[in-house]
Amino acid sequence: MSTPYAKLPAWADYGLIPLINLSVAFIVAGFVVMLVGENPFRAAVILVEGAFGKGTGIAFTLFYATTFIFTGLSVAVAAHCSLFNIGTEGQAYIGGLGIALVCLSFDSVLPWWVIFPMAIVAAAMFGALWGFIPAYLQAKRGSHIVITTIMFNFIAASVMVYLLVGPLKPVGSQAPQTRNFLAGAELPKLNWMIELFGAKIRSAPLNICFLLALAMAFLVWLLIWRTKLGYEMRTYGHSPKAARYAGISETRIILTAMMISGALAGMMALNPVMGDQHNVAIDFVSGAGYVGIAVALMGRLHPVGIVLAAILFGMLYQGGAELAFEMPAISRDMIVIIQGLVILFAGALEHMFRPYIQALFASVSPKSVGMQAVKGKGA
Amino acid sequence: MAQAAIELIGINKSFGAVRANRDINLEVTRGTIHGIVGENGAGKSTLMSILYGFYQADSGEIRVGGKPVSINTPNDAIALGIGMVHQHFMLVDNFTVLENVILGAETDALLKSSIAKARSELERLEREYGLEVDPDAIIEELPVGLQQRVEILKALYRGAEILILDEPTGVLTPAEADHLFRILKQLKEQGKTVVLITHKLREIMAITDTVSVMRQGTMVATRVTKETTVGELAELMVGRRVLLRVEKGQSEAGAIKLSVRNLTVKDSRGVTMVDDVSFDVHGGEIVGIAGVAGNGQSELLEAISGIRHAVSGEVMLEGKPIDLTGKADPGELRDRGLAHVPEDRHHVGLVLAFEENENSILGYHDDERYLKGPFLNVDAIMADAKDKIEKYDIRPGNPRLKTANFSGGNQQKIVLAREMEQDPGVLIVGQPTRGVDVGAIEFIHKRLIAMRDQGKAVLVVSVELDEIRSLSDRILVMFAGRIVGERGPEATEGELGLLMAGVEHQEAAE
Numbered sequence: 023m024s025t026p027y028a029k030l031p032a033w034a035d036y037g038l039i040p041l042i043n044l045s046v047a048f049i050v051a052g053f054v055v056m057l058v059g060e061n062p063f064r065a066a067v068i069l070v071e072g073a074f075g076k077g078t079g080i081a082f083t084l085f086y087a088t089t090f091i092f093t094g095l096s097v098a099v100a101a102h103c104s105l106f107n108i109g110t111e112g113q114a115y116i117g118g119l120g121i122a123l124v125c126l127s128f129d130s131v132l133p134w135w136v137i138f139p140m141a142i143v144a145a146a147m148f149g150a151l152w153g154f155i156p157a158y159l160q161a162k163r164g165s166h167i168v169i170t171t172i173m174f175n176f177i178a179a180s181v182m183v184y185l186l187v188g189p190l191k192p193v194g195s196q197a198p199q200t201r202n203f204l205a206g207a208e209l210p211k212l213n214w215m216i217e218l219f220g221a222k223i224r225s226a227p228l229n230i231c232f233l234l235a236l237a238m239a240f241l242v243w244l245l246i247w248r249t250k251l252g253y254e255m256r257t258y259g260h261s262p263k264a265a266r267y268a269g270i271s272e273t274r275i276i277l278t279a280m281m282i283s284g285a286l287a288g289m290m291a292l293n294p295v296m297g298d299q300h301n302v303a304i305d306f307v308s309g310a311g312y313v314g315i316a317v318a319l320m321g322r323l324h325p326v327g328i329v330l331a332a333i334l335f336g337m338l339y340q341g342g343a344e345l346a347f348e349m350p351a352i353s354r355d356m357i358v359i360i361q362g363l364v365i366l367f368a369g370a371l372e373h374m375f376r377p378y379i380q381a382l383f384a385s386v387s388p389k390s391v392g393m394q395a396v397k398g399k400g401a
Numbered sequence: 402m403a404q405a406a407i408e409l410i411g412i413n414k415s416f417g418a419v420r421a422n423r424d425i426n427l428e429v430t431r432g433t434i435h436g437i438v439g440e441n442g443a444g445k446s447t448l449m450s451i452l453y454g455f456y457q458a459d460s461g462e463i464r465v466g467g468k469p470v471s472i473n474t475p476n477d478a479i480a481l482g483i484g485m486v487h488q489h490f491m492l493v494d495n496f497t498v499l500e501n502v503i504l505g506a507e508t509d510a511l512l513k514s515s516i517a518k519a520r521s522e523l524e525r526l527e528r529e530y531g532l533e534v535d536p537d538a539i540i541e542e543l544p545v546g547l548q549q550r551v552e553i554l555k556a557l558y559r560g561a562e563i564l565i566l567d568e569p570t571g572v573l574t575p576a577e578a579d580h581l582f583r584i585l586k587q588l589k590e591q592g593k594t595v596v597l598i599t600h601k602l603r604e605i606m607a608i609t610d611t612v613s614v615m616r617q618g619t620m621v622a623t624r625v626t627k628e629t630t631v632g633e634l635a636e637l638m639v640g641r642r643v644l645l646r647v648e649k650g651q652s653e654a655g656a657i658k659l660s661v662r663n664l665t666v667k668d669s670r671g672v673t674m675v676d677d678v679s680f681d682v683h684g685g686e687i688v689g690i691a692g693v694a695g696n697g698q699s700e701l702l703e704a705i706s707g708i709r710h711a712v713s714g715e716v717m718l719e720g721k722p723i724d725l726t727g728k729a730d731p732g733e734l735r736d737r738g739l740a741h742v743p744e745d746r747h748h749v750g751l752v753l754a755f756e757e758n759e760n761s762i763l764g765y766h767d768d769e770r771y772l773k774g775p776f777l778n779v780d781a782i783m784a785d786a787k788d789k790i791e792k793y794d795i796r797p798g799n800p801r802l803k804t805a806n807f808s809g810g811n812q813q814k815i816v817l818a819r820e821m822e823q824d825p826g827v828l829i830v831g832q833p834t835r836g837v838d839v840g841a842i843e844f845i846h847k848r849l850i851a852m853r854d855q856g857k858a859v860l861v862v863s864v865e866l867d868e869i870r871s872l873s874d875r876i877l878v879m880f881a882g883r884i885v886g887e888r889g890p891e892a893t894e895g896e897l898g899l900l901m902a903g904v905e906h907q908e909a910a911e
Contacts, residue, residue, distance in 0.1 A: 249775050253759070253766055260752045266708055267741070267749045268764040269732020 030380055036322070040368060042375050044334075047367040051360040058351045065345060065352065072344025073337035077221025079344070081213055081228040085298070087329075087336030088228075091235040092290035093314025094321060094328040095242045096283045100153075101323050102246055103279035104259040109156060109171025110287040111311025112178030113149040117288025119182065120148030121295050122190060122200050122302040125207035137207050141296060142234070142289060149288020150281040152178060157280030161273040167280070175311070186304050199303035209297045229297030238286060239325035245282070255279050287311065316361075319369040331368075338364065405467065406431040406563050406594040407452065407483075412461035414447055421447040423618045425461070429563075429611075434585060434595040436605040436626070439615035440638055440838035445598045446488075448615070449565050453485045454478045465563075484556025488568045490548050494541040498534055498551050499523065502558050519558065526557050530587050546577030553584065563594045570604060575866060575898065576693070582608045600638075600838065602631045603867070614638055639840045647846040650854070652874040655684035657717075658858035659705075659739075659827045664714030664725070666697070666704045674700035675711075676882035682827065682858040687849065689873030690862045693901050697882035698862045699744060702831045705860075706741040707731040708749075719826050735764055740820035742813075744831030744862070750816040751804050758786035758800035761819050789818035794844070810841030817845060821852060828852055829860040834868060846872060866894060866901075 030039075052062035073083045093110045100107035107113075124144045128137050156170035183198070192201040209229040217223060246252040258265040258275045265272065294306050313335055320334075321327030342357030367374075405428045412425040421444045429435045439445050450456045452463065454472040462469055465481045472478050478485070492501050503512070503519045523536050534543070534550050543551070549569060556564055566585075570578040585595050585608060597609060605612050606626060613623040614637040622637050659682040666675035674697040682688045692698050703709035705716065707729035716723050718737055723729070731741070743749040751760050762771050762782055771782050786800035793814045795807070804812060813834070820828065833849065834842040849872060853859050863869050869876055870890060878886045878900040886900045 244776075248777055248779070250766055250772055250777060251775065253777060256755070257752055257763065260754045261748050263745070263749045264752050264763065267706075267731055267743060268766065269707075269730055269735060271730075 030376075030383060034379065034383065036327070039372075039376060039379060040320070042379070043368045043372065044364065046375075047360075047363045050367070051363050054356070054359060054363075055352065058356070060349050060351050065349060068345050068348050069341035070337075071341075072348075073341035077213075077216045077223040078226050079340055080216050080221065081223055081226030082340040082343075083333065083336040084212075084232055085226065085228045085293070085336070086339040087332040088232045088235045088293045088297075089290055089310045090313055090317045090332035090335050091239060091329055092286055092293070093311050094317030094332055095235075095238055095325065096149075096286035096290070096311075097314045097318035098321070098323040098325075098328060099242060099246070099255075099286060100279055100283035101318060102252070102259050103255040103275060104262075105157075105160070105276065105279055105283070106168050107153065107171055107280065107283045107287075108168055108315065109153065109174045109311075110283070110290075110314045111307055111309070112171070112175035113152040113284040113287035114290040114307045114311055115175075115178045115182055116152040117145040117149035118291035118295050118302045118306060119185065120144035120146075120288065121291055125203045125296065126190075126200060129204040129207035132206055134206055134209060138209060138230075138292075138296070141207070141292060145288040145291055146285035147288070149284040149286070149291075151284070153280040153284020153287070154277060157277045160280075161276040179305075183304060186302065190302070197303070200301045203296070203300045207296055208300055209292075211297075227294075227298035229293070231293040231297050234289070234292070236329065238289065239329050242286070243325040251278065287314075290314075313361075316365040316369055319372075320365070334364070335361070404431050405429065406465070407596075408462075408464040408467075409448070409452070410462040410464070412448065412451060412463075413459045414451060414456060415459055420618050422451070422458070425615075425620050427613060427620060427623075429594060429596055431594050432589060432592050433610040434589050434597060434608055436597045436599065436609035436612040437615060438598075438600060438602065438605055438612060438634060438638055440600060440840070443615040443638070444618040445615050446567060449485070449567060449596070449598055452478065453483060453565060479559050479561070482560055482562035483565065484559060484561025484563070485565045486549065486552040486556060486567065486569060490545075490552055492540045492548060492551060495539060497537050497539055498543075498554075499536040501540060501551055502536075502555050504555075506559055522558060523554060526554055529591065530557070531584055532557075544577075546573050546580065549573070549577075549581065550584070561593070563596065564588065565596045565598070567598045568600070569597070570599065570601065575864075576902065578604070602634050602839075605634065606631060616640060635839050639838075647843075647850060647871050649850045652686045652853060653856075654686045654874070655856055656720075657681045658684045658719055659860065660717040661705065662715040662717075664701070664704060664716065665712045666700045666709060666714075667712050668700060673712075674882050675704065678714075678879075678882070678884055680877055680884060682860050684826070684856045684858050685853060686874040687853050687859040687861055687872050689869035689876045690860070690879055691866060691869045691876055691897055691901060692864070692879035694864045696879045696901075698864075698879050699831070701879070702741070702744065702829060702862055704729075705829055706739065706743070707734045708743075731764065732767065735823075735825075738826035740823055740825035740828045742816050742820050742828070742830040742833065744835070746812055746816050751812060753803070753805040755804055756801050757790075757795070757804055757807070757815060758782050760804050760815055761786040761789055761800070763819065765819070765823060789815075789822055792822070793818040793848075808838065809836040810838045810845075813837050813845065814841065817848060821848065825857065827858045827860070829862075831862045832865075833861060833863060833872075834865070835863075866897060870894070870897070 055062040055065045073079050093114065096110045097107055121141045121144060124137060124141045152174060156167050156174055159165040159170050160167045186198045190200045191198065209231065212228045212230060212232055213223040213226055246256065254270045254275055257268060258270060262272065290310060295302055299306065317328055317331045317335055321331040338357065338361050345352055346354050346357060407429040409425055409427040412422050414422040425448055437445050447456065451458045454475045454477050457473060463472060464470065470481055493504065499516060499519055502523060503515050507515045520536060527533055532550050532554055534547050540548060540551065569581060573581060588595060599605060609626045611623060612626050612629065612634065614621050614634060616638060662679045664675055664678045665673060668674045678701060690698055700709060704711040704725055707725065708731055710727050710729060711725040713726060716725050718739055747753060752763065765771065771778055783800055790798045790800060795811050795814045795818065804815065833845050837845065849859055861872055873890055876888045876890065876892060876897065877884050878897060880901060880903040888897060
C-alpha cells in the first residue's frame with residue numbers, strides 16, 4: 023500500500039488547502055504584529071483596504087501582480103522541465119536592456135503600438151539569451167543551473183551598472199539611468215478598466231502589460247499541456263531517463279525550456295519600464311524575480327494558480343506599503359516578514375495540514391476520496 | 402500442539418475508502434516458515450506493516466506468544482522480538498556492515514564498546530546461521546544478496562525471534578535466492594519463526610511449512626504446503642484458473658530481422674559490460690537471453706534500443722545497417738520499426754506522474770497521428786488510449802487516471818500496448834513480467850507469443866529462468882558480458898544454471 027492517505031477531491035486540493043495554509047500564515051503574522059504592539063485586526067483591515075479598498079489601490083495591486091505573473095510563469099516553465107531557474111531576476115534585468123535599446127532608438131519616430139511589439143520581442147530575446155548561457159553550460163558541461171543562474175544574476179547586475187552609469191546615461195545626468203522615454207514608448211494605462219466598475223483612480227501605473235501577462239498565462243498553459251514541446255518538457259522534467267527512452271534530446275529540451283523561461287522573465291521588464299518609469303534605472307527589478315519563485319510554487323506551477331498567487335503578492339506589496347505608512351511601528355521589513363510567512367506556509371510547509379484534512383474527509387465522507395476504483399482491481 | 406508465535410485476530414484496516422485488510426485471522430506457529438502469498442495490492446504488505454508497527458489496525462487484536470499486545474511503532478515490534486527485512490533495504494550505503502548493524506542500537510556515545518560488542522555478536526550470528534559477511538565492508542560495495550544478509554543480521558542483532566521478509570527474492574539471483582533459503586531453514590532449525598511474503602509460488606512450495614493466501618484484502622485460505630499444489634494456490638490468489646505454462650505452437654522462423662555482430666558496450670564507469678556479442682533474431686521467433694542479473698543483459702538492451710551508446714559493433718535492423726556507436730537515437734530506431742519495452746518501467750518506460758493517455762504515446766509523440774501542427778491532438782490521443790485499454794484489458798479503464806495509480810501488471814500492459822500496437826518488426830522486451838501479478842503474466846506471455854506468430858522478431862531478456870524457458874524458441878545465456886551458450890527450449894534448468902554460473906562447457910563455447 024503505497025498511498026497511506028486517500029486522494030482529496032480537486033476543490034479541496036486546490037482551494038481548501040491553500041486557503042488554510044494562507045490563513046495560518048496570516049494568523050502567525052498577526053502574532054508578529056501584536057509583538058510590535060499594534061492591533062493585528064486593524065493591520066489586516068489596513069492591508070486589505072490598502073490593496074482593494076479604493077480604485078487606486080486595486081490598480082497598484084494589479085500593477086505589481088503583472089510583474090509577478092511574468093516572473094512566476096518564467097520559473098514555472100523551467101520547473102516543468104525540472105530546471106530550477108533562479109536567474110529570473112537577471113533575465114528580467116537584461117530584458118530591460120533590450121527594451122531600452124528599442125525605446126531609445128525609436129521613441130521619437132514611432133507610435134507606441136509599433137514600438138510595443140518590437141519591445142516585446144527585444145525583451146524576450148534578451149531574456150532568452152540570458153537564460154540560454156546557463157542552459158548551455160548545464161546541457162553541455164553539466165554546470166548546475168541553480169549555481170550558474172544565481173551567478174548570472176550578479177553578472178547581469180554588473181553589466182547593467184556599467185551601462186547605466188556609462189554608455190546609456192545621458193551626458194551630464196547625475197542619475198544612474200537612461201533618459202526618460204518620449205511619448206512613443208509609453209504604454210496606455212488600464213485605469214479605465216477599473217473605473218468601469220465605478221471606482222475612482224488618481225494615478226496608478228496599471229497598464230496594458232497586465233493584459234499581456236494574462237495572455238502569456240494562457241499561452242504557457244497551452245504550451246505545457248497542449249503542445250508536443252510541452253509534453254517533451256514535462257517528460258524530461260519528471261524523468262530524464264524516460265525522455266532519453268522516448269528519443270527526446272536532452273540538450274535541445276534544456277535549451278528550449280530555459281530560453282522560453284528567460285523570455286518570459288525578460289518580458290516582465292516591459293511592465294515597470296514602459297508602463298511606469300519610462301526609463302531603465304538601476305535595480306528596477308528589485309527582487310521581483312525571487313518573488314516569482316514563491317509565486318510559481320504557491321501557484322502549483324499552473325498558470326491559473328500563478329495569476330492568483332501573483333495577485334496575492336501584489337496585494338501584499340500594495341497593502342503592505344499602505345500598512346507601513348499608516349502604522350509607523352510596522353516597517354517595510356515587517357512586510358517582508360509577512361511575505362516570508364506566506365511563502366513558508368503556502369510553499370515550504372504546503373503539505374503540513376494535508377494528512378489531517380485527508381483523515382477528516384475520509385471519516386466524514388469516504389466517497390469523496392474515492393480510490394475504490396483504483397485499488398484492489400489489478401489484473 | 403505447537404505454540405503460536407503470532408496470532409492476528411479480526412484485523413481490519415482501511416485507507417480512506419479502501420479496505421486494505423478485512424477481518425484477517427492468521428496464526429503463525431513457532432519454529433516454522435509461514436508463507437503469505439497474494440497478488441500485488443492483496444493487502445500482504447499492509448498486514449505485515451500493522452504487525453511491525455508502521456500502521457495501526459482499525460480494529461482487531463495481535464497476540465505475540467499468546468499475550469495480547471499493542472504495537473504502535475517499529476520499536477514496540479522490535480521489543481517483542483519481531484524483525485523485518487524490507488523489500489527495499491533500509492541501509493546506509495556508505496556505512497560499513499558493522500555500523501549499519503548497530504545503527505539505532507548504539508549503547509554509548511563513543512561507540513567504541515558498542516562496536517566491540519557488535520563485532521563479537523556478529524561473529525556468533527555468522528557462525529550459527531551461516532550468514533557470512535565481512536563486518537568492515539562498505540554496504541554500497543556489496544552485492545544485493547549480501548546487503549540482504551546484513552538486513553537479516555540487523556534484525557537478529559536486535560534479538561528477533563520472529564523474522565518477516567517482504568518479497569526477499571525480488572532482487573536476488575537464483576543462486577543468491579537458494580542461499581537465502583538455506584539461511585532461512587537454518588533459522589527455523591534454531592527455533593526462529595519466519596514469515597515470508599511473496600508472490601512467487603515456487604518459493605512457497607520450496608521452503609514454507611504453511612501458506613496463507615490473500616486476495617483483495619481478505620485471507621482466503623491457509624494450507625499445509627505439502628498438501629497443496631502450485632495450481633491450487635494460483636487459483637486461490639487470482640480467484641480463477643490460471644495457465645502456468647504458456648501454450649504455443651511451433652515457431653516458423655523467417656528472415657533475419659535483427660542481426661548483432663561484435664557488439665561491445667561499456668557502462669558509465671568505463672567497465673566493459675557487453676563483450677563482443679553476436680547473434681541474430683529471425684522473424685517469427687522469440688529469442689530469450691538468460692543470465693544472472695548484472696551480466697550485461699541490461700546494457701545489451703540499452704545499446705540495441707539506442708539508449709546507451711555502444712563502443713563498437715555492427716547492427717542490422719530489417720536488413721539495413723544502423724549505427725549504435727555515438728549517433729544512435731531511440732527515436733530513430735523506433736521509426737525504423739524497433740519497439741522496446743524497457744526493464745525499468747517506473748523510470749524509463751513510463752512517466753508515473755503522467756495520465757495514462759499521456760504515457761500511451763511516450764516515444765511516439767512525434768507521430769503525426771497524435772499531433773495537429775505543434776499541438777497535441779488530444780481527441781486522437783484519448784481515442785487511441787481508450788482503444789488500447791480495451792484491447793489489453795487495462796484496469797481501471799480510465800485514460801485520465803494517473804499512471805502511478807495503476808497496479809504493476811496494468812502499468813506493464815500500458816507499456817506493452819504502446820509498443821506492440823505500433824506494429825514493429827522487432828520487439829525487444831526487458832523483464833516482461835517483473836513485479837507483475839500471476840493473472841497479468843499469463844496475458845503478457847500470450848501477447849508475446851501472438852507477436853511471434855505474426856512474424857515479428859522478439860528478443861526477451863529476463864532473470865526468471867522459468868519465463869525464458871517457457872517463452873523462448875532459442876535461449877542464449879549471458880555470462881560476464883559474453884554469450885556463453887545457445888540452447889533450445891528443452892534445455893533443463895540445471896544445464897542453463899551451469900551456463901549462467903559461467904561453468905565452461907566445451908560445447909557451450911561454440
